[in-house]
Amino acid sequence: MRASQLFLPTLRDPPADAEAASHKLLVRGGFIRQLSAGVWTYLPLGWRVHQNVVAIIREEMDAIGGQEMLCPVLTPAELWEKSGRIVYPEVFKLRDRNDRPFVLPMTHEETFTFHAAELQSYRQLPQFWYHFGTKERDEPRPRGGLIRLREFIMKDSYSFDRDQAGLDESFLRHAEAYRRIFDRCGLRYYEVDAEPGMMGGSESWDYLVPASSGENVLALCENGDFGADTEVGRAVPPPPTFPAALDRTQEIETPGVGTIEALADFLGIDPRATSKAMPVVKSDGALVLGLVRGDDRLLDVKMAAALASDFRPAQEEEIRRTFGAGGGSLGPIGVSVEVVADEALREGQFVAGANRDGWHLLGVQAGRDYQPRFADIREVREGDTCPNCGGALQLQAAIEVGHIFKLGTHFSERLGANFVDEDGSERPIVMGSYGIGPARVIAAIVEQHLDEAGIAWPSSVAPYDVHVLALPGLDEQAAQVADALEHVGRRVLLDDRELRAGEKFADADLIGCPLRVTVGKRTLDDGAVDVRNRATGDEHRVAIADVAGVTV
RNA sequence: CGGGGCGUAGCGCAGCCUGGUUAGCGCGCGUGCUUUGGGAGCACGAGGCCGCCGGUUCGAAUCCGGCCGCCCCGACCA
Numbered sequence: 001m002r003a004s005q006l007f008l009p010t011l012r013d014p015p016a017d018a019e020a021a022s023h024k025l026l027v028r029g030g031f032i033r034q035l036s037a038g039v040w041t042y043l044p045l046g047w048r049v050h051q052n053v054v055a056i057i058r059e060e061m062d063a064i065g066g067q068e069m070l071c072p073v074l075t076p077a078e079l080w081e082k083s084g085r086i087v088y089p090e091v092f093k094l095r096d097r098n099d100r101p102f103v104l105p106m107t108h109e110e111t112f113t114f115h116a117a118e119l120q121s122y123r124q125l126p127q128f129w130y131h132f133g134t135k136e137r138d139e140p141r142p143r144g145g146l147i148r149l150r151e152f153i154m155k156d157s158y159s160f161d162r163d164q165a166g167l168d169e170s171f172l173r174h175a176e177a178y179r180r181i182f183d184r185c186g187l188r189y190y191e192v193d194a195e196p197g198m199m200g201g202s203e204s205w206d207y208l209v210p211a212s213s214g215e216n217v218l219a220l221c222e223n224g225d226f227g228a229d230t231e232v233g234r235a236v237p238p239p240p241t242f243p244a245a246l247d248r249t250q251e252i253e254t255p256g257v258g259t260i261e262a263l264a265d266f267l268g269i270d271p272r273a274t275s276k277a278m279p280v281v282k283s284d285g286a287l288v289l290g291l292v293r294g295d296d297r298l299l300d301v302k303m304a305a306a307l308a309s310d311f312r313p314a315q316e317e318e319i320r321r322t323f324g325a326g327g328g329s330l331g332p333i334g335v336s337v338e339v340v341a342d343e344a345l346r347e348g349q350f351v352a353g354a355n356r357d358g359w360h361l362l363g364v365q366a367g368r369d370y371q372p373r374f375a376d377i378r379e380v381r382e383g384d385t386c387p388n389c390g391g392a393l394q395l396q397a398a399i400e401v402g403h404i405f406k407l408g409t410h411f412s413e414r415l416g417a418n419f420v421d422e423d424g425s426e427r428p429i430v431m432g433s434y435g436i437g438p439a440r441v442i443a444a445i446v447e448q449h450l451d452e453a454g455i456a457w458p459s460s461v462a463p464y465d466v467h468v469l470a471l472p473g474l475d476e477q478a479a480q481v482a483d484a485l486e487h488v489g490r491r492v493l494l495d496d497r498e499l500r501a502g503e504k505f506a507d508a509d510l511i512g513c514p515l516r517v518t519v520g521k522r523t524l525d526d527g528a529v530d531v532r533n534r535a536t537g538d539e540h541r542v543a544i545a546d547v548a549g550v551t552v
Numbered sequence: 553c554g555g556g557g558c559g560u561a562g563c564g565c566a567g568c569c570u571g572g573u574u575a576g577c578g579c580g581c582g583u584g585c586u587u588u589g590g591g592a593g594c595a596c597g598a599g600g601c602c603g604c605c606g607g608u609u610c611g612a613a614u615c616c617g618g619c620c621g622c623c624c625c626g627a628c629c630a
Contacts, residue, residue: 034622109630141627141629504589505590
């Protein structure tokens with residue numbers, strides 16, 4: 001390809017509204033352009049990279065028996081009413097001229113399950129279908145270039161098995177394929193337990209790529225034996241320094257003490273030896289008391305998982321009616337509601353609210369003084385330690401590039417995707433769903449393969465293998481070099497634009513093809529060119545006759 | 553949805569507070585000459601609904617009101 005004819009609008013400066021490195025470089029390099037918040041066009045170079053990522057995914061999906069198909073974007077709302085997902089606020093909804101309701105799907109479980117209803121017999125299972133489909137999500141806040149989009153292409157695949165054992169097998173095969181995909185894309189990533197979500201799946205794993213602009217937070221053990229998404233993973237907080245143990249709880253007046261810091265100061269104790277109570281109301285209206293250590297924070301996604309319900313903070317009036325005290329004086333003793341206590345409160349005696357304004361209790365011990373249900377509901381923090389080996393945990397922002405999920409029978413039951421099993425009985429198909437966002441893969445690759453000058457694409461996804469620079473006056477010679485490379489199957493971008501050498505070098509660094517070949521007077525007299533490795537910066541002189549043989 | 557910021561040429565910005573000729577600057581773009589291995593120099597030139605609508609005023613990029621859009625933080629998030 002000749003750069004003089006390529007639509008390649010590179011920019012010297014990053015757009016003012018870009019924050020993430022991948023956002024800045026992909027825009028500057030002429031890979032993508034924004035159309036609206038979270039809505040982007042791939043320009044020619046960006047689409048080539050996208051196609052390369054897609055090709056890798058396709059190969060690995062096919063390698064585990066995937067059958068590629070394509071489902072439409074426009075989808076009758078009826079399917080989503082059956083699955084129950086129609087109520088999600090992120091779902092784009094629209095109507096046709098006859099007022100028939102449609103949705104624009106955020107993923108395609110409903111549609112694939114609709115087709116899976118044609119599967120009749122266990123003899124046809126397992127099946128494994130996928131497509132690269134356009135997803136639409138009315139995100140409340142798109143951001144970061146390609147990191148959170150309102151419209152994007154996703155590889156979503158679906159497995160259809162006769163039983164749980166089959167699903168487990170399909171799930172693991174996907175995990176293997178995903179590892180190969182992300183390896184081939186040059187990503188450093190972690191496979192971690194994920195938040196299963198509200199659809200009742202039993203297990204799900206996330207693929208998280210450490211990158212500062214990511215939205216997930218990864219907890220990693222210094223000894224390498226633990227990695228978890230902090231929305232799911234359990235970590236061990238540093239132990240408290242407890243005051244002398246008491247035989248029974250003791251009331252103490254704490255006038256005007258409204259915060260944990262004030263309480264610890266007033267009593268002269270370690271804040272870690274206190275507890276705090278968070279009254280919440282489940283979606284069925286039941287009030288529950290969440291209890292975490294004084295220095296910890298309740299993490300809402302963990303709490304929701306522990307309660308198996310959404311919840312909201314209780315209101316002042318509800319608190320007073322239930323506990324007979326205000327929000328700053330609540331505790332777990334003598335209450336009529338369920339108490340969900342964090343694991344950190346299992347051992348030891350903590351200070352707790354007395355359910356009496358201006359009073360606390362000393363020496364409150366779980367099991368002896370109150371009977372909670374224990375759950376991991378605290379937010380993982382810097383300074384926590386590894387649950388496996390006790391090593392220090394490090395927190396790191398990460399981009400979620402893939403998610404694999406044991407769905408079970410939620411969709412097959414609601415959409416009537418049943419099969420007849422060997423014993424003649426009809427059963428719902430057991431499903432898994434598996435997603436990868438190529439756009440996020442691209443963003444993640446850039447975040448991990450860049451320097452001050454621009455992107456350094458891994459060869460597997462680079463828009464071109466070799467970037468040949470024709471320095472002024474040497475267009476013909478450069479074209480010959482480019483031809484020689486193309487003849488041996490290399491994908492070549494020939495910069496034949498009428499620009500100064502410095503500008504071509506800068507653009508080449510920015511665009512980030514793995515190899516750069518400079519055709520200039522300086523070396524041509526010797527019948528040679530300079531070949532530079534973008535990632536390492538290594539440059540060496542190669543005779544033109546040998547240039548077709550150079551590799552990264 | 554809450555908080556903050558921004559909207560002036562393709563990109564980055566100044567001007568606005570304190571209203572007043574033809575709305576500026578850098579980069580980029582076009583033409584010519586000189587240059588030519590790391591974002592050149594000179595000259596000439598093209599390019600603007602100053603986000604939109606309304607109001608105040610003799611006069612609005614500038615003041616006031618409403619709306620729209622975009623970014624960041626939070627909330628939210630299969």
